[in-house]
Amino acid sequence: MRTSILDKYADIVGWDVIDQLHQLVAPLRDIKIVHVNSTRKGGGVAEILNKLVPLKRELGMNVSWEVVEGNDDFFKCTKSFHNGLQGDKVEIPRSLLDSYERVNEENADKLRGKLTDADIVVIHDPQPAPLLRFIPERKGKWIWRCHIDASHPDRFVWKYLRDFIVEYDASIFSLAAFAQPLPHTEFLIPPSIDPLSDKNIELDRKEIESTVSNLGIDTERPIMLQVSRFDRFKDPVGVIQAYRLTKKFVPSLQLVLAGGEATDDPESQAVLEDINIAANKDTDIHILVLPSDAHRTINALQRASDIVLQKSTREGFGLTVTEAMWKGKPVIGGDTGGIRIQVVNHRTGFLVNTPEGAALRARYLLFHRDKLMEMGSTAKKFVKENFLLTRHLREYLTVMVSIIHGEKDRIELD
Numbered sequence: 001m002r003t004s005i006l007d008k009y010a011d012i013v014g015w016d017v018i019d020q021l022h023q024l025v026a027p028l029r030d031i032k033i034v035h036v037n038s039t040r041k042g043g044g045v046a047e048i049l050n051k052l053v054p055l056k057r058e059l060g061m062n063v064s065w066e067v068v069e070g071n072d073d074f075f076k077c078t079k080s081f082h083n084g085l086q087g088d089k090v091e092i093p094r095s096l097l098d099s100y101e102r103v104n105e106e107n108a109d110k111l112r113g114k115l116t117d118a119d120i121v122v123i124h125d126p127q128p129a130p131l132l133r134f135i136p137e138r139k140g141k142w143i144w145r146c147h148i149d150a151s152h153p154d155r156f157v158w159k160y161l162r163d164f165i166v167e168y169d170a171s172i173f174s175l176a177a178f179a180q181p182l183p184h185t186e187f188l189i190p191p192s193i194d195p196l197s198d199k200n201i202e203l204d205r206k207e208i209e210s211t212v213s214n215l216g217i218d219t220e221r222p223i224m225l226q227v228s229r230f231d232r233f234k235d236p237v238g239v240i241q242a243y244r245l246t247k248k249f250v251p252s253l254q255l256v257l258a259g260g261e262a263t264d265d266p267e268s269q270a271v272l273e274d275i276n277i278a279a280n281k282d283t284d285i286h287i288l289v290l291p292s293d294a295h296r297t298i299n300a301l302q303r304a305s306d307i308v309l310q311k312s313t314r315e316g317f318g319l320t321v322t323e324a325m326w327k328g329k330p331v332i333g334g335d336t337g338g339i340r341i342q343v344v345n346h347r348t349g350f351l352v353n354t355p356e357g358a359a360l361r362a363r364y365l366l367f368h369r370d371k372l373m374e375m376g377s378t379a380k381k382f383v384k385e386n387f388l389l390t391r392h393l394r395e396y397l398t399v400m401v402s403i404i405h406g407e408k409d410r411i412e413l414d
Contacts, residue, residue, distance in 0.1 A: 024397035025059045031119035033063040038127035041292035044319045051194040068107040068128045073099035081126040084157030085150045086314040108134035129164045141169040148316045149337040191317045192392035198295035211300035221252040225305035230271040233314040237278045245359035258288040322387045325379035348379035
């Protein structure tokens with residue numbers, strides 16, 4: 001039976017896509033699936049799960065979402081893992097590693113009843129990776145899902161985490177370039193956005209202008225925007241430098257840095273302080289610390305902006321790139337990680353490596369509005385074909401069918 005929510009997706013992607021989801025879910029309806037990560041709010045992983053889990057339930061699946069709890073030492077350690085997986089040289093004292101393992105053991109005790117009898121458990125990122133080791137009596141298949149660019153990890157960090165990950169039945173990475181050699185099957189699933197969410201639905205012009213104006217931003221002047229959590233890998237200080245270089249040619253330009261503090265990121269406050277120092281009380285720089293549920297606000301900001309940046313130096317994927325492209329905006333993005341598969345250089349945006357490069361491309365788009373509109377239209381079409389939630393769900397279901405029927409040479413779907 002088709003539901004109203006699936007009807008709405010069909011209006012965007014077509015009924016053939018929805019029919020395929022029903023085919024894939026048929027052999028999975030009688031099994032129990034559990035997702036586990038470290039936070040329900042903040043960051044791309046929580047955002048994806050907030051959409052994928054309800055949609056799986058809409059299709060009739062028995063799926064739940066659990067969150068591990070941790071202390072300051074735990075999250076300090078996992079933030080170092082995150083930085084190390086993305087290439088930073090990090091030193092993690094044994095005391096933090098002990099805390100990391102102890103917290104996972106405590107969470108395993110709390111979640112044991114829910115995880116032991118699950119048919120498929122999907123563990124997201126490094127934070128809950130050791131759970132598998134502490135639940136030896138499990139019956140189902142366990143998948144480690146890495147949302148991070150682990151293409152050139154710190155050797156110590158990867159060696160340490162790999163000892164836990166090799167015990168899984170499979171792994172999922174966002175891109176082939178991010179994957180590391182492992183002794184089990186590895187799958188590739190790029191992330192996605194939900195076109196029906198508050199962050200991505202169409203907004204009328206009145207709401208857009210009202211929302212942006214209420215934030216103290218002049219809707220009559222050009223706006224440069226970056227939306228991201230306050231993380232050094234997002235290079236917010238570099239964005240400020242690019243803004244200042246562009247402003248020399250476009251004096252009326254405003255910059256908006258919008259983001260929030262994820263509960264599993266202890267470094268965000270320090271980064272925010274760095275941003276405020278770099279802004280140096282410039283009244284045309286708007287630094288917005290938004291609550292995790294400010295989705296319509298972000299939507300309005302992206303739709304109101306003339307120039308959208310995601311000037312990351314490391315990036316697992318960068319959902320904000322897809323979000324802006326879905327709204328018909330070409331994106332000036334860092335030439336790194338998952339941004340490269342979204343920003344087709346000179347087609348859906350521009351790839352850059354420096355503040356000077358970002359400023360050059362921003363200036364070009366501001367002075368060539370016809371090109372900006374053309375690239376934005378191409379960007380939206382590219383997202384529709386490649387990065388919507390229904391594609392993401394289809395690939396997750398395909399992986400699960402494969403895991404459940406792994407020993408079969410051929411899998412027949414009704």
